[in-house]
Amino acid sequence: MILKNMFLTRVVFMLLFLLPNLAVAANQLDSVRIWAAPESTRVVFDLTQVPKYDSFTLTGPHRLVVDIQDTGAKVNLDKIANNSKFIKKIRFSSPPKKGILRLVMDLTKPVKSSLFTLPPTAPYGNRLVVDLEDTDGRSSAEPTVRRSANQSSRDIVVAIDAGHGGEDPGSIGPSGMHEKRVVLEIAKRLARKVDSTPGMRAVMTRSGDYFVNLNKRSELARNSKADLLISIHADAFTSPQPNGASVWVLSMRRANSEIGRWLEQKEKHSELLGGAGEIIQNTDNEQYLAMTLLDMSMNSSMAISHSIAGDILRDLDSITHLHKRKPESASFAVLKSPDIPSILVETGFISNPGEERLLSNGNHQEKLANAIYKGVLRYFQSNPPADTLLAKSSSTKHSVKRGESLSIIAQRYSVSVNSLKRVNNLKSDVVRIGQTLVIPGA
Ligand SMILES: [Zn+2]
Incomplete structure (x- = not known):
């Protein structure tokens, strides 16, 4: 026990002694990547260490400002591929205080932003991620179900x-x-x-x-x-x-x-x-x-x-x-x-x-x-779902012959009379000779 305590005291002492040295080590911005999705954009800052950061927005024109503490940069921001509909440009700006790296995103419109860090995973190291989304939340492209010409069967x-x-x-x-x-x-x-x-x-x-x-x-x-x-x-x-x-x-x-x-x-x-x-x-x-x-x-x-x-x-x-x-x-x-x-x-x-x-x-x-x-x-x-076009086109057709009733036809194709009536919109069990019936699939 005593030995352990002495060891702990020593570790704590060493840590206290070392901490100021650790704090001196400056972070470095190595590269910037812009990933544009149709409805959102992700900007990634690659850094040599875990960043301490802050951000705020400005209007007229719309901007997002990101301050990263104790950080230097060796990036040419003009050379970054940018196909985002939200970002006009990312540039450096004069910092409010020495040692802070200030990045400004010139935006095309107001956006909702969220910032977080990601730990190293191959092939990337420490990252600061900025996600940008439309302020109106889910914008366009609420998918619609396309109906075929006759409106009754879907894809x-x-x-x-x-x-x-x-x-x-x-x-x-x-x-x-x-x-x-x-x-x-x-x-x-x-x-x-x-x-x-x-x-x-x-x-x-x-x-x-x-x-x-x-x-x-x-x-x-x-x-x-x-x-x-x-x-x-x-x-x-x-x-x-x-x-x-x-x-x-x-x-x-x-x-x-x-x-x-x-x-x-x-x-x-x-x-x-x-x-x-x-x-x-x-x-x-x-x-x-x-x-x-x-x-x-x-x-x-x-x-x-x-x-x-x-x-x-x-x-x-x-x-x-x-x-x-x-x-x-x-x-x-x-x-x-x-x-x-x-x-x-x-x-x-x-x-x-x-x-x-x-x-x-x-x-x-x-x-x-x-x-x-x-x-x-x-x-x-x-196995086409019943309301789909595929269900219609894959079903067999049958032309009613003399002497055939609905139940005989149903039996022949191993389907129920009710499903025959449903698929063919029949109000009664009466069929006439020459009438074409759709036989529903299995
Ligand atoms: Zn996978």
């Missing part, structure tokens, strides 16, 4: 999520390829295929090199009323050997904990369940009902996820090595929408030198996108 919406982006490179291959670049290429190719399919439409959670946080990604999918969310990634391991693709779905445990969290936020229910949420909010004895409804929607979306994941794996099998032959389940943060069928595709190991080369290759990216697309298409062709 199947596939939300495509390219992992990482901007300040977050994802995994980095041995020759320096960033996961965020590879997966965006594959995601764009997949989106083009989906968009050129009648009855299907793609929504991308990001379309450029910028970061979108995970909550925002599933929010985008939910706002676009997505039928499916596909998140695209590339794997990495500490050793170069592992290779191949895998497909992941939400784990049951994660899904259950998400449901628990949602139940605590009643205002979220209507968002999740559409009409059913209204009922939940207006019922006293709502906990049980909410649980049952969420459970139903989760079970169905997990079954769909598993089925699509299996389809995609079959198609990936013919063009690349598979790391796992069956859909795996995990609690990836982006797969946390139990109400939307969600899958995550690891397209290969970027940490494997051979596969890093493949993943960077346009031909291979196209093959991967095509395999994912075929899996998705096959699933929705055989």
Whole structure:
């Protein structure tokens, strides 16, 4: 005990002695990066140490001033690539006090700003991050559901999520390829295929090199009323050997904990369940009902996820090595929408030198996108949601012959009389010879 105390006293004494020396060490601004997203902009200051900072805004013209204490700079601010719609220019300005580095952002309009620091992670060191957003919160582009000409059938919406982006490179291959670049290429190719399919439409959670946080990604999918969310990634391991693709779905445990969290936020229910949420909010004895409804929607979306994941794996099998032959389940943060069928595709190991080369290759990216697309298409062709254009176009037609009644036709196609009536808008069971009936899919 005595020994320990003596040791502590010594440490404290040494620290007190050393602290003033530490404080002298000046910080250094090494570089500045601007990541422009459609609705927001992230500015990153690379520094040699953790910065102490302050910020304030000025109007007429609109400016954001950032003061970093005890810092010098060796950056040419005129050479920074800037495609932000918020920032005219970033420049140095005379500091209020010696030792402070004052940076001024000349803005095009008033913005909401938030500043925070990020610790070093490869390939970056200490950073000061400035996020800029429109002051009116969510601005344009509230996605609308596109209806087809006859207004009665909608497109199947596939939300495509390219992992990482901007300040977050994802995994980095041995020759320096960033996961965020590879997966965006594959995601764009997949989106083009989906968009050129009648009855299907793609929504991308990001379309450029910028970061979108995970909550925002599933929010985008939910706002676009997505039928499916596909998140695209590339794997990495500490050793170069592992290779191949895998497909992941939400784990049951994660899904259950998400449901628990949602139940605590009643205002979220209507968002999740559409009409059913209204009922939940207006019922006293709502906990049980909410649980049952969420459970139903989760079970169905997990079954769909598993089925699509299996389809995609079959198609990936013919063009690349598979790391796992069956859909795996995990609690990836982006797969946390139990109400939307969600899958995550690891397209290969970027940490494997051979596969890093493949993943960077346009031909291979196209093959991967095509395999994912075929899996998705096959699933929705055989299981189109009832109100979609695909459901209409994929159904069989039947011309009524002499002697056939509705129940005979229903029996022949193994469908119910009621579904036949619903799909064909029949008020009674009477059909006439020569009448064309749409036979609903399985
Ligand atoms: Zn990733």
